[in-house]
Amino acid sequence: MTIMNYLKFFKYRDLIPRLFELFPLKDGTKRYSFSGFGKDCLSGLIVGIVALPLAMGFSIAAGGTPAQGIYTAIIAGFCISAFGGSRFQIGGPTGAFVIIIFNVILRHGMEGLIAATIISGIMLFLMGLFGLGKFIKYIPYPVTTGFTTGIGILIFSQQIKDFFGFQIENISPEFIEKWISHFKYAGTIDLITMSIGFSTLAIIIFMRKFFPRIPGAVVGVLLLTVICHFFRLPVETIGSRFGGIPQTLPQPHFTPLTWAVIVDIFPDAFSIALLAAIESLLSAVVADSMTGDKHNSNTELMAQGVGNIAAAIFGGIPATGAIARTATNIKSGATSPVSGIIHALTLVLFVLFLAPAAASIPLASLSAVLVVVSWDMSNLARFARITRTAPKSDVTVLITTCVLTILFDLTFAVEVGVVLAVFLFMRRMIEITDIKPQNDELIAELTYGDIARNKQESIKALYRKDIEIFEINGPFFFGVADMLQDLLARISKPKKIILRMRAVPAIDSTGIAALESFFLACQKRKIRLIITELRDQPARALEKYGFIKDLGENNLIETLDEAVESS
Numbered sequence: 001m002t003i004m005n006y007l008k009f010f011k012y013r014d015l016i017p018r019l020f021e022l023f024p025l026k027d028g029t030k031r032y033s034f035s036g037f038g039k040d041c042l043s044g045l046i047v048g049i050v051a052l053p054l055a056m057g058f059s060i061a062a063g064g065t066p067a068q069g070i071y072t073a074i075i076a077g078f079c080i081s082a083f084g085g086s087r088f089q090i091g092g093p094t095g096a097f098v099i100i101i102f103n104v105i106l107r108h109g110m111e112g113l114i115a116a117t118i119i120s121g122i123m124l125f126l127m128g129l130f131g132l133g134k135f136i137k138y139i140p141y142p143v144t145t146g147f148t149t150g151i152g153i154l155i156f157s158q159q160i161k162d163f164f165g166f167q168i169e170n171i172s173p174e175f176i177e178k179w180i181s182h183f184k185y186a187g188t189i190d191l192i193t194m195s196i197g198f199s200t201l202a203i204i205i206f207m208r209k210f211f212p213r214i215p216g217a218v219v220g221v222l223l224l225t226v227i228c229h230f231f232r233l234p235v236e237t238i239g240s241r242f243g244g245i246p247q248t249l250p251q252p253h254f255t256p257l258t259w260a261v262i263v264d265i266f267p268d269a270f271s272i273a274l275l276a277a278i279e280s281l282l283s284a285v286v287a288d289s290m291t292g293d294k295h296n297s298n299t300e301l302m303a304q305g306v307g308n309i310a311a312a313i314f315g316g317i318p319a320t321g322a323i324a325r326t327a328t329n330i331k332s333g334a335t336s337p338v339s340g341i342i343h344a345l346t347l348v349l350f351v352l353f354l355a356p357a358a359a360s361i362p363l364a365s366l367s368a369v370l371v372v373v374s375w376d377m378s379n380l381a382r383f384a385r386i387t388r389t390a391p392k393s394d395v396t397v398l399i400t401t402c403v404l405t406i407l408f409d410l411t412f413a414v415e416v417g418v419v420l421a422v423f424l425f426m427r428r429m430i431e432i433t434d435i436k437p438q439n440d441e442l443i444a445e446l447t448y449g450d451i452a453r454n455k456q457e458s459i460k461a462l463y464r465k466d467i468e469i470f471e472i473n474g475p476f477f478f479g480v481a482d483m484l485q486d487l488l489a490r491i492s493k494p495k496k497i498i499l500r501m502r503a504v505p506a507i508d509s510t511g512i513a514a515l516e517s518f519f520l521a522c523q524k525r526k527i528r529l530i531i532t533e534l535r536d537q538p539a540r541a542l543e544k545y546g547f548i549k550d551l552g553e554n555n556l557i558e559t560l561d562e563a564v565e566s567s
Contacts, residue, residue, distance in 0.1 A: 015128070015299045027421060043332035044342025047090055048214040050328050051077070051343060052350060054373070056238070056358070058093040060377040060565035061158050062101035064110070064112070064317050066238050066358065067245045069093050074249075074347045076307035076319030081340025083306055085299030086284040088291060089214045090325040090340050091307055095373045096279050097272070099154045101186075103409070104268045106173055112265050113563045114255045117312035119262060122200050124276055125305030133297030136277045143417035144278060145379075145386060150413065151406025152378025154369055163367040165190025175406050193235050193364045200224050200368035215328070217369045223359060229360045238366075239359030244296040247355045248267040249348070250314040271411040276320040277508045280304050283321035289357070290330050296330040324376070358552045393424035401454040426477070467564065471500040476511035484514045502533035512545050518550060530555045532563045 005139075005222075022032040051073050059069025073092035080091030104113045127133065157175060160182050161168055167188035171180050200220040207216030228235055238244065284295040300321070307319055329339055350358075383402070387395050401417035444459040467490050507515075534542070534556065542548050548556055556565040 012466075015085075015302060017299060017303065017337075018085060018087050018296070019082055019415050021087075022319075022336055030358060031339075032336065037338065038227065039335050040078055040339040041342050043329050043334040043358075045338040045346050046215070046332045046405065046539065047325050047329045047334075047339065047343040048346025048350075049218050051092055051322075052347065053217050053221045053361075053366060053369050054228065054322075054325070055093050055347070056361070057370050057373075058095060058098055059317055060238075060242075060363070060366060061095075061370055062093075062098045062366050063105040065242050066433060067242075067250075068315060068317050069249050070245065070347055070351060071314055072311045072316035072319050073318055074344045074351070076311040078341055078344035078345070079307035079310050080303050080319070080321065081337040081344070082303075084297075084303035084337065084340075085296030085301075086287055086321070086326075087295075087336055088326055088330050088334055089280070089284055089286040089294055089295070089300065089306070089321045089337075091280070091319050092322050094279060094316055094322050095147070095155050095370070095377055096151055096275055096320070096321055099151055099156065100159075100268070100271050100275065101317055102173060102274075104265070108268070111255055111315065112261075113308065114253075114312045114315065115257055115261055116265040116269040116272060117308050117316070118255065118257065119265065119320050120272035120276065121305040121308030121310075121312065123273035123305070124304050124308060127273070127277060128298040128301030130305075131298050133277075133281065133301045136281050136297070136301075139278060139414075139418060140394075140397060140421040142386065142390070142394045143401050143414060143421060144282070145383065146398045146401025146417055147413055148407045149378045149380070149383050150402040152374040152376070153402075153406055155377065156374035159367040159370050159374070162363045163194070163371065165193030165235070165364065170373065172268070187409065190235070192233055196224050196228065196233070196362050197364040197368045197371075198236060200365040200369060204368065204372050206341055213331070217372070221365045221369065224365045225357075225361045228362050233362075235362045235364060237359060237363060241363065244359035245351065245355040247352060249351060250316075252313045253315055254313060257480075267411065271409075272318045272413065276304050276308065276318060277301055279323075280321035283323040283326050286323055287330060289324050290327065301443045311430070311459040324373075363566070367489065389416040393428065397421045397424065434474065435470050435487060444448070466495040466496065468494045468496070469498045469500065469560070469564075471503065476501075476504050476507040476515075484518050487518065494527060496528045496530060497522060498530045498532060498560065500532050500560060501538060504538055505535060507538040507541050512541060512547060515542075516545075516547055516550070519547070528555065530557055530563045530566065532557050532560050 014175075024030050045167070052070070055069035055073040057069070061071070069092075077091045080089060089117055096565065101113060101419035104116055108116070117198045127136075142283050152564075154175065157178055157196055160166070162173055165188075166182065167190075168181055171181050185295065197528050202222060203220035204216035207214055207219055227233070228237070256536075280299050282302055286297055291421035304320060311317070311319055325343075332339075334340075382396070386398055390398070397417055397420050400420055405414055468485065519529050528549065531551065539548075554566070557566060
């Protein structure tokens with residue numbers, strides 16, 4: 001395939017990266033100005049500074065090294081901006097992945113995490129290539145809210161040890177056992193470490209309230225690092241635990257993906273891909289709402305796939321679109337994906353020239369940053385509002401997903417949450433859909449005007465015992481198909497049954513199958529079945545299925561009067 005054909009294919013698929021929009025048109029018209037480049041440079045620099053402590057903190061919390069977090073922000077961040085479907089998306093390590101990464105490393109080691117990240121990247125790329133991006137957004141809101149709240153609570157639980165300086169050698173990854181350890185070792189609290197944590201937290205809150213445009217996390221970490229270094233405070237730092245950050249960029253390392261490895265880590269890879277897809281598209285939607293732009297979800301998923309594969313090859317951890325950094329990028333004046341590329345280059349400069357300074361960063365300060373992140377993720381106010389105002393079914397899904405995320409596993413929680421939401425949706429469909437006999441109701445509705453319009457025969461027919469009229473109200477899906485099956489058992493043996501479907505906006509394959517079974521049962525009892533007032537989607541579905549051909553065109557009638565009078 002030539003390059004032109006390749007580009008035509010991607011144009012047809014609408015998968016061209018947004019960065020390509022900056023290239024001049026065929027007539028020489030420029031679509032990117034020097035002024036826009038200046039704004040992108042400034043916003044990219046700001047986001048790079050903001051991303052630095054977050055990238056290190058998320059990696060440390062997940063069981064990796066601070067260097068892995070920075071490398072991921074550089075490589076994945078560059079790829080997501082360069083090849084993505086959003087003009088403003090900033091990619092890198094995020095809090096949502098912390099728990100998944102921690103558990104993968106615990107079960108399979110770092111090599112297993114890298115393999116899982118590569119496989120998840122391939123999954124993300126294929127999701128975008130085959131146009132699955134538009135379906136991710138249909139995951140129910142209570143499910144996404146439940147697992148993000150659960151993840152926020154888990155991240156908070158992980159920061160307690162470093163925030164207070166507890167002397168716990170081997171802390172359990174399990175939520176309940178972890179909190180038991182926190183209370184058990186409460187007497188080992190380090191007052192200096194705790195003071196640094198609370199000081200950083202206070203600075204972040206202060207900056208958010210009075211100087212919201214200045215990144216409080218950067219100010220807090222920088223200030224407390226200077227204080228700890230100047231006064232030589234005895235606290236654990238990045239240098240004391242990890243030995244600092246290398247001043248060189250990583251070399252590529254290819255992890256062999258044998259069939260046994262793929263089978264072993266596939267569930268974890270699926271979890272990473274699913275969460276990356278959800279969070280990246282959610283971040284892109286937030287960016288759209290802030291700017292009025294419109295992202296391409298499939299292109300974005302492909303870029304997420306490329307970014308994760310590239311990051312893993314260079315020893316990084318999973319990455320996705322970061323909502324907070326994307327919002328910062330927009331507020332800082334970004335105009336194009338170039339700002340995301342500048343953000344990655346800013347981190348490259350830090351690694352090459354300022355890496356030794358990172359060795360003095362106290363871990364308690366990074367823990368304070370992640371405590372704020374966990375608060376933002378959990379959004380307990382939103383969680384409480386949903387529990388107060390939403391239907392009981394949504395509250396059930398919300399709480400179930402949240403609890404399962406905390407106590408078991410994110411993938412399991414999402415799977416159960418989605419399945420539970422489907423069952424509750426079925427119940428809701430059954431509640432709003434019914435099949436009612438209409439003979440008596442139609443008689444009550446008839447007026448003298450009807451009689452004047454020559455409907456005497458129809459009126460007489462309503463009194464006849466050999467005609468039964470029923471109306472289906474609501475979508476005719478799998479959850480309500482049994483209603484039709486029970487219909488014949490409730491009536492005598494009329495010569496004609498009329499089904500009014502004017503209030504059926506849609507029908508699925510189970511509904512069609514139920515309708516077919518009902519038709520066959522009518523044939524056995526020598527009852528003529530007539531369907532009236534059929535709407536567009538049901539008509540197309542029944543025609544495609546072949547039901548209308550079996551029913552007979554003479555039994556598909558437009559109006560009720562014609563159906564009653566037909567012989």
